[in-house]
Amino acid sequence: MKIFKILRSLSLLLCLTLCIESNIFAEEITSGEYEVKAAFLVNFLKFVEWPQGEDSRNSAYYICVLGNNPFGPSLMTIQNKTVTGKRVITKLCKEPHNTNNCHIVFISASEKERLGSILKEIGDLNILTVGDMNDFARAGGIIQFVTERDKVHFLINIDAASRAKLKISSKLLRLSLIFRE
Amino acid sequence: MEKIMQWFRDIPISKKLRLIIAVTAGLALLMEFGVSTVNNWTSQRQKTVENLMAQAKIIGANSTAALTFNDPKAAEENVGVLRNVPSVEYGLLFTKGGRVFAKYLRENFKEYAQPSKPLGKDGYYFEYGHLTVSQRIFLDNDHIGTIVVHSDLKDMYSQLIRNVIIVSLDTLLVAGIIVFLLSSVFERIISEPLQQLSKLMKDISNRKDYSVMATKHGEDEIGQLADSFNIMTEDLLKTTVSRDYVDSIIKNMIDSLIVTGPDGRIEVINKSTSDLLGYHEDELIGKPIGMILTEDIPLNSLGMKENIETIYLSKDGRKIPVLFSCSGMVDNSGQSHGNVCVASDITERKLHEKEKEAMQLKMFTTSKLASLGEIATGIAHEINQPLTYISSFIQAIQISLESNAIDKIKLQERLKIASKQIQRIIEIIQHLQTFGRQDDIPMQPVNIEEVFNNSLLLMGERIRLKNINLLRHIEPDLPMLSGNSTRLEQLFINLLQNSIDALPIETTDAMIKITMFTSEEKDSIVIKCSDNGMGIEQKNLERIFEPFFTTKEIGKGTGIGLSIVYGIVQEHNGVITCESETKKGTTFTITLPVKSDAKK
Secondary structure, eight states, rough: OHHHHHHHHHHHHHHHHHHHHHHHHHSSSGHHHHHHHHHHHHHHHHHHEEEOHHHHSSSSEEEEEEEESSTHHHHHHHHEEEEEEEEEEEEEEEEGGGGGOEEEEEEEEGGGGGGGHHHHHHHEEEEEEEOOOOTTTTTTTTTTEEEETTTEEEEEEEHHHHHOOEEHHHHHHHHSSEEEO | OOHHHHHHHHHHHHHHHHHHHHHHHHHHHHHHHHHHHHHHHHHHHHHHHHHHHHHHHHHHHHHHHHHHOOOHHHHHHHHHHGGGGGTEEEEEEEETOOOOOEEEEEETOOOOOOSSSOSSSEEEEETTEEEEEEEEEEEEEEEEEEEEEESSSHHHHHHHHHHHHHHHHHHHHHHHHHHHHHHHHHHIIIOOOOOOOHHHHHHHHOOOOTTOOOOOOOSSHHHHHHHHHHHHHHHHHHHHHHHHHHHHHHHHHSSEEEEEEETTTTEEEEEEHHHHHHOHHHHHSBBGGGGGGGGOOOSOOSEEEEEEEEEOTTTTTOOOEEEEEEEEEEEEEEEEEEEEEEEEOOHHHHHHHHHHHHHHHHHHHHHHHHHHHHHHHHHHHHHHHHHHHHHHHHHHHHHHHHTTTTOOHHHHHHHHHHHHHHHHHHHHHHHHHHHHHSOOOOOOOEHHHEEEEEEEEHHHHHHHHHOOOOEEEETTTTOOEEEHHHHHHHHHHHHHHHHHHHHSSSSSOEEEEEEEEOOSSEEEEEEEEEOOSSOOHHHHHTTTTTTTOSOOTTTTOSSOOHHHHHHHHHTOOOEEEEEEEETTEEEEEEEEEOOOOOOO
16 A cells, blocks of 8 residues: 555656646746747846846846736746846735835736836836737837747737847747837 | 898998988888877767767756656757757657657668667667767756767868878978988988999099098087098008009019919019019019029028029020029918019129139239249259259269170169159159149149149249258148139248248258148138248238238339239138248148039
């Protein structure tokens, strides 16, 4: 009976590792749209360069969600990941002024009405603004998720990025659709 | 191989040098070619690997975003860059899990064994003329995928061949130029001085001009050769000079010089020899020396032959008396090389000797006549005494015949005596005849006592008349002498005459003593003739043998008697000494060798 127990725990472990792997590299849309988007948010950290700023921002990467959280538990999967030696910290914010320390601010669709004012407020603050609303980029957001045939793509407003003094890797740019104002 | 080596030995040094340089350069080239090929090969491989790696890395780096954001289309675009590298057959981009994420296949590329999995780590491998490079892709230290690029090596090989050909052509050209330059330089440095030296040697041997010096180009072996050569020519010059010197000595020496080989054949003669004999040099060289010698002189023995009187035979048959000396030439090992013979012409000396002999002969005759003149009285007495007897005997017979009183027996006795007396007269006259005539008779065995007795035939009566007591001490059985009896008799006559003249008439005890005996060594006879006459004064003693020296009154002696005695003793290789004391007497001692080598 003990052997069964061990076998069970082993298979569980195996399943867990496999699951973790597939989770980390969950590129397929099938693993859930927001799961992919959450992973993309982390990956953006690797292809975007922020100007050197205050100490509070240098110790970790802050990924913030402004408005309702569409990621659900997926947000937890990216919490505490490490990118270029820094921990990833997720944060839920209600007001734009709470996002001052954030590297990435995902502006939830719930904020559609006041998107213009939000972008006006934080558009110049070295913050990578990401959203999946239509015309997010046109409105002055930097990266807009575009879902096409079950695949997540993105549109980048490079003028907004340069306003936010962010350097976006050409590699990332090559993958994305480019929007110019 | 042997033939090649021989050929190499025979070709001129300049060609040798060129060949050596060419072969050395060729070998060096070959090695260089090998090394450079290997080098090229490795570097080309390295380069190819690095190139492909770089390509893979770039593609990998460019594909990080595509991998991260799961964009195979973008990735394929990235991998598609490989299209620009014709040698690449395929490129594969794997996800971390080993799934092919994006790929590029060369056009028309059909068969390929697509690796199911990338290599575990970065690396490359060559296989069947292909190179496969595998490079993991990292993003933020996370392994996110692997790029694998597979390429054929045609490019690499063609590049390699191109390089090798270019390198070898280049080096070949450069080496050729270097070989050409080096060999011309070496030729100037090595071959040229040697050729000069060789030409110089030929010149010297042709012209015999040893004063020419070799030019020295450096301190190397060739320079040393030039030095040695110069020393040699200097030595040659010296030897030539000394040889000329010796030649001139030989040429100008008055005596005849002949050098013979060990076989007795003439090798060298000088001008005096050919002048003396009337032969040309060529007529004598190589001929046996016996050709010009009338007597056999053993020349093969190595000893010295000094001053032999012999006779050369000239070309026209003339006999030339020479004084001949010869010595063997012996080298350091004792090997005989022949003889060196020197001869001087003694014709003139011989002529002088003959003249002298003739003169002596004439002198002897004169002296004999003089002696005869001196002893004439004696002889008259000698003859007178028997004649007186015979005369008185005849008178007695006459008286007896007149008185008819002939005593037959007494007559017979007296006749015997008379005939004896006549016999004596005949003997004296006969002896006188021989003594007067025989002047030039050869040396022959002589009984000295008999000679003495003969001399008494002429002198005995005279000694008796002068009342001189003649004492004879003659050793019995004296050995025979080789000599001239007439001369020896004259010697006794002259000695006796000298003694008689030295003895005063008035004395009663006048005495002449003749002693003859064999010497202790038994090789000679000693004759002593002593008298107790007036003696010879000391100051005159050394002059007594001089011709015409006399102390006698004028008319009494000719002064040549003793000089003749001296001459006769000399002729017989004897010795004469004289001891004398005034008023006591004189003793002449003559020693005559038993076996005389006297001259004719």
